[in-house]
Amino acid sequence: MSYILGISAFYHDSAACLLKEGDIVAAAQEERFTRVKHDQSFPAEAIKYCLSSQNIKLKDVDHIVFYDKPFLKFERILETYLSFAPSGFKNFCSSIGIWVKEKLFQKYLLLEELAPFMDEENAKQSKIILKEKLLFSEHHLSHAASAFFPSPYKKAAILTMDGVGEWATTSIAYGNGNNIRIDKEIFFPHSIGLLYSAFTFYLGFKVNSGEYKVMGLAPYGEPRYYDLIISNLIDIHDDGSFALDMSFFGFCTGSKMTNQKFDHLFGSEPRSSESELSQRDMDIAASIQKVVEEVIIKISKNIAAIYGRDAICLAGGVALNCVANGVLVKENIFDKVWVQPAAGDAGGSLGAALSIHYLMLQNPRNIPDKLDSMKGSYLGPEFKESEVQSALNNLGAITENYSNIEDLISIVANELANGKAIGWMSGRMEFGPRALGARSIIADPRSIHMQKILNLKVKFRESFRPFAPSILRENLEEWFQFNSDSPYMLFVSEILDAKKNKLDVDYQKLFGMEKLNISRSSIPAVTHVDFSARIQTVHQETNPTYHQLIKEFYRITGCPVLVNTSFNVRGEPIVCSPEDAFQCFMGTDLDLLVIGNSLMYKNNQNPDLKISYESKYELD
Numbered sequence: 001m002s003y004i005l006g007i008s009a010f011y012h013d014s015a016a017c018l019l020k021e022g023d024i025v026a027a028a029q030e031e032r033f034t035r036v037k038h039d040q041s042f043p044a045e046a047i048k049y050c051l052s053s054q055n056i057k058l059k060d061v062d063h064i065v066f067y068d069k070p071f072l073k074f075e076r077i078l079e080t081y082l083s084f085a086p087s088g089f090k091n092f093c094s095s096i097g098i099w100v101k102e103k104l105f106q107k108y109l110l111l112e113e114l115a116p117f118m119d120e121e122n123a124k125q126s127k128i129i130l131k132e133k134l135l136f137s138e139h140h141l142s143h144a145a146s147a148f149f150p151s152p153y154k155k156a157a158i159l160t161m162d163g164v165g166e167w168a169t170t171s172i173a174y175g176n177g178n179n180i181r182i183d184k185e186i187f188f189p190h191s192i193g194l195l196y197s198a199f200t201f202y203l204g205f206k207v208n209s210g211e212y213k214v215m216g217l218a219p220y221g222e223p224r225y226y227d228l229i230i231s232n233l234i235d236i237h238d239d240g241s242f243a244l245d246m247s248f249f250g251f252c253t254g255s256k257m258t259n260q261k262f263d264h265l266f267g268s269e270p271r272s273s274e275s276e277l278s279q280r281d282m283d284i285a286a287s288i289q290k291v292v293e294e295v296i297i298k299i300s301k302n303i304a305a306i307y308g309r310d311a312i313c314l315a316g317g318v319a320l321n322c323v324a325n326g327v328l329v330k331e332n333i334f335d336k337v338w339v340q341p342a343a344g345d346a347g348g349s350l351g352a353a354l355s356i357h358y359l360m361l362q363n364p365r366n367i368p369d370k371l372d373s374m375k376g377s378y379l380g381p382e383f384k385e386s387e388v389q390s391a392l393n394n395l396g397a398i399t400e401n402y403s404n405i406e407d408l409i410s411i412v413a414n415e416l417a418n419g420k421a422i423g424w425m426s427g428r429m430e431f432g433p434r435a436l437g438a439r440s441i442i443a444d445p446r447s448i449h450m451q452k453i454l455n456l457k458v459k460f461r462e463s464f465r466p467f468a469p470s471i472l473r474e475n476l477e478e479w480f481q482f483n484s485d486s487p488y489m490l491f492v493s494e495i496l497d498a499k500k501n502k503l504d505v506d507y508q509k510l511f512g513m514e515k516l517n518i519s520r521s522s523i524p525a526v527t528h529v530d531f532s533a534r535i536q537t538v539h540q541e542t543n544p545t546y547h548q549l550i551k552e553f554y555r556i557t558g559c560p561v562l563v564n565t566s567f568n569v570r571g572e573p574i575v576c577s578p579e580d581a582f583q584c585f586m587g588t589d590l591d592l593l594v595i596g597n598s599l600m601y602k603n604n605q606n607p608d609l610k611i612s613y614e615s616k617y618e619l620d
Contacts (some may be wrong), residue, residue, distance in 0.1 A: 003060060005050065006353030008067040008345050010106065012208050015346035015431075016046035017379075018054065018061075020358045022365075024150065027051040027379040029346045032576040038209055041575075042113040043349075049377050049381055051117070058117035061133065061149055063357050066110060067348030068139035069166055070183045110134060135360075137352040138166025140316070141182065143343075146351030147315035148175035149358055149365065150373040151338040157307040159299060159581050162316035162344070163193035163208075172299070174307055178358040178365040178419040183306075189252050190243050192295055193318050195234060198249055199288040201257035203281055204271035214467050215323055218289035219530035220515065221282030221293050227264070232265055234291065240299030277464070293324045300333045311336040315351070319343040320433065321491070322534050326492035329484060341377040341488035342432035350431075374376075376542025377488060378438055380429025383578060388596045391578040398604045402597050405545065412594055413552040416562065420591040421458055425581045426545050430574070434489040435566035436536060437470055437546035439581075441590065443525065443563040445469055450525035450563060452516075457589040460569040464516060466534065467563050469526035472550050473537040475560040479523075480535060489536040489564075495521050500531060525563050536564060587611040 009030075017027040026049065031037055033045030046493060058064075111127045111134065118126035137145075143160040158180065168192035172184040196214065197207045205213045230236060246252060250259040263269050271281060296318075303312065303468040303492040312334045319325070320343050328527045329337055340347050357363050383391075392399055402408040407459040412422060421443045429438045441458060443450050455463050468489050469479075478482050482493035500521050510518070515529040526533050540547040567581065568574045569588060575581045578595050585593040585600065586609050593600040 001060075002062050003056065004063045004065065004069065004353045004356050005047065005058070005061045006351070007043060007047070007110070008347075008349040008352070009042050010035055010040055010602075011345055012040045013344055013346040014040050014043040014046070015342070015349045016043045016050050017350040017353050017431075018050035019353045019357055021055060022354075022363055024350065024373060024375065024379060026050040027342070027350055028381065028429065029087055029431070029573075031573040032380065032429065035573060035580070037571060037573050042110075044113065047117065053211075053381075057119055057479040058114065059119065059129070063135055063353075063356050064114065064130070064133045065137055066106070067137055067142040067345070067350040067352040069136045092364065107134065107136075133157065133534035133612065135356060137355045139348065140168040140171040140185070140346040141180070141355055141359075142351035143315040143340075144171060144173045144175070144180050144182065144351065145355040145358070146340045146342070146347040147313035147319075147338070148180055149178075149354040150340070150350075151175075151313045152310075152370070152372050153311040153313070153336065153338065153367050154367050156311035156313045156336075156338070157303045157334075158313045159296075159303060160314070160316040160317075160320075161192050161296075161318035163190055163197060165190045169193060170299070172303055172306075178363060180355075180359065184620075186241060189246055189249070192242070192292055193316070194249075194251055194257070195244060196288060196292055196318070196321075198251065198257040198262070199284065199358070202262065202266070202270045203285060204273045204275065206273075207257060211317075212320070213462070213465070214285045215289060215321055216528075217277070217285040218280055218323070219286070219532065220464060221279065221284070221286035221529055223287040223290040224283045225287035229287055229291050234295075236291075236295055236298065236300065240295055241301040242295055242296075258405060261331070277462075287587075289321075289323060290577065291316070292321060293327045296324050297331055297333070298329060300331070304333050309334050311338070313338045313340070315340040315343045315347060317344045322490045323492045323532075325490055326532070329482070329491055330493075337484070337491075339391075339488065339490040341374060341430075341434065341436075342455065343490075344433065347430065356529075357428050370541060371485060371487060371539065374431075374488075376436075376539070376541065377431045377436060378428040379431040379577060380438075382428040383596065385596050385598075388578050388598055392409060392582065392595070392598060392600075395579065395582050396606055396609055397582055398606070399598045399600050402599065405548075405597065408594070408599060409545075409549050409552050411599065412592070413549060413556055415592055416442065416553055417556050419444055419447060419450075421450070421454060421589070423575075423581055423585050423590045423593040424546075424549075425567065425575065425578070425593075425595045427543070429576055433489065433572055434468075434536075435564060436487070436489065437538060437543050437564060439447075439567040439576070440470075441565045441567050442470070444559075445523035445525040445561045445563045446518045446557070447523045454525075454563070454565060459565065460588075466528040467526050467565045468534040468536055468549060469523060469548065469561045470536045470538050470564040472554065472560040473539050475554070476535070476537055480533065482535060485539075486535045486537045487539055487542065489534055492532045492534050494530075494532050495523070495527055499523065523559065523561055526561065563577055583611060 030043035170186040
């Protein structure tokens with residue numbers, strides 16, 4: 001039996017993935033186990049999970065592959081500081097020690113971290129064995145492999161865009177069978193990912209985690225700063241290639257993404273993280289979102305002209321911009337679009353493993369008959385009913401247990417219809433940043449108050465943040481202007497006109513947050529202020545229990561949609577274990593908790609078990 005272990009680590013969102021004869025059998029981010037959001041440390045717990053899922057030891061693994069090449073990345077860091085010298089010399093001096101001590105010699109660090117997994121008495125011998133197993137993939141090749149090889153296409157163009165790998169920030173490639181050919185690249189410091197992160201920083205959000213907030217804020221504004229951005233910050237060519245004016249940015253030489261020249265261009269210093277959002281902030285968010293969409297559309301049109309319009313696969317952090325993905329589908333440049341659900345660095349672990357299986361070992365590729373090879377992205381841990389019960393008993397939880405899942409689903413569907421907010425933990429945990437009905441908070445989308453309730457009383461986050469609809473795939477076209485699969489919540493589409501409400505006010509004349517309190521559709525809790533939604537199509541093949549729950553809710557209410565948001569609070573990773581789920585349940589205003597076949601009502605729990613998240617977690 002052939003096993004390949006993929007690892008991503010040391011930047012953000014560390015993860016591990018395991019292939020068995022090329023089949024993706026396990027994958028998870030380290031943060032879910034350590035409870036450190038965006039954990040960048042060596043993914044020891046994720047590796048333990050992957051190995052235990054198949055009841056094997058590390059010595060049974062044939063190849064271990066890291067998702068990028070540290071020496072090339074160090075070369076880029078060094079050349080960048082030299083190119084911008086003497087600016088940033090102080091920052092260079094402070095970081096070079098870390099690079100020399102840890103990152104430059106990551107091969108030896110990896111061997112040190114992996115050795116305890118070998119169960120060998122002789123550590124030296126373990127490292128010798130591991131050295132023969134350890135391989136390195138290039139960063140953007142890892143992204144490209146994660147995008148193409150699990151896709152349902154025999155041939156496809158591949159577009160990867162992120163902050164930066166070793167040197168590349170954007171790559172255009174072509175996949176055919178078990179081969180990938182990278183044809184064009186754009187190199188650091190010219191990066192759409194870093195440009196978007198610069199605006200994330202300027203708008204007061206945290207870089208590498210707050211970019212989705214900028215995307216969610218954009219519909220509240222108008223792109224009034226679009227011309228200012230393309231006239232000063234970025235030169236976009238007809239083929240979608242681009243170059244940044246680096247005199248406005250600080251990420252090459254300093255610790256800040258932007259500089260005083262950037263501040264002067266937009267008329268103020270960066271927004272303080274907890275200050276009130278202004279209409280100007282919303283307009284800036286709308287403007288940079290429009291710029292990113294323009295770049296993606298122009299690149300995609302150029303790709304279609306080169307390779308044809310049959311199919312494209314996307315990965316890299318920019319591919320998590322589901323609004324841009326929705327625009328790409330709407331433009332109809334390609335017949336088919338597929339996005340890797342773990343498109344960021346976590347998915348690099350998967351791509352690295354797949355690149356060895358196909359590109360190095362030249363194994364034949366079996367194209368999946370249906371959705372793809374990701375198994376709905378349900379690749380993380382699951383818990384037996386005995387394990388769930390033991391954990392809940394130890395926590396002092398008061399539970400109702402159902403041997404018949406149909407009975408439990410009937411109760412939960414009726415409670416949803418009665419306006420209850422429910423924590424839902426079922427089956428294997430999702431791989432990637434989205435909750436997809438395995439570790440989700442779910443609610444009735446018909447409620448006009450549900451968005452505000454969930455944001456402020458459950459998620460403890462900004463009220464403007466939108467929620468996603470989970471919809472039965474078979475009912476998708478009855479509700480949304482979208483006719484493709486979207487199992488990973490990575491496409492935004494507008495709701496059908498027939499489902500929009502007739503408004504008593506002149507909606508277009510309302511500004512910013514004034515739109516938030518207007519009931520815009522028959523499912524207002526998942527309809528954003530621009531009448532769009534980040535769709536998750538739910539498929540019986542990949543998540544039969546969640547599909548059955550929505551189907552029962554549909555039978556009761558006539559609505560085949562649920563609110564779906566990640567089961568966590570602001571500043572905390574999505575829950576993994578029963579203990580995580582119960583703690584989140586007791587620290588929020590959730591009404592019910594479901595874990596497997598166990599149901600818990602908040603009113604039945606011991607009030608002494610309630611916790612306060614505000615004091616327990618740093619809010620980002």
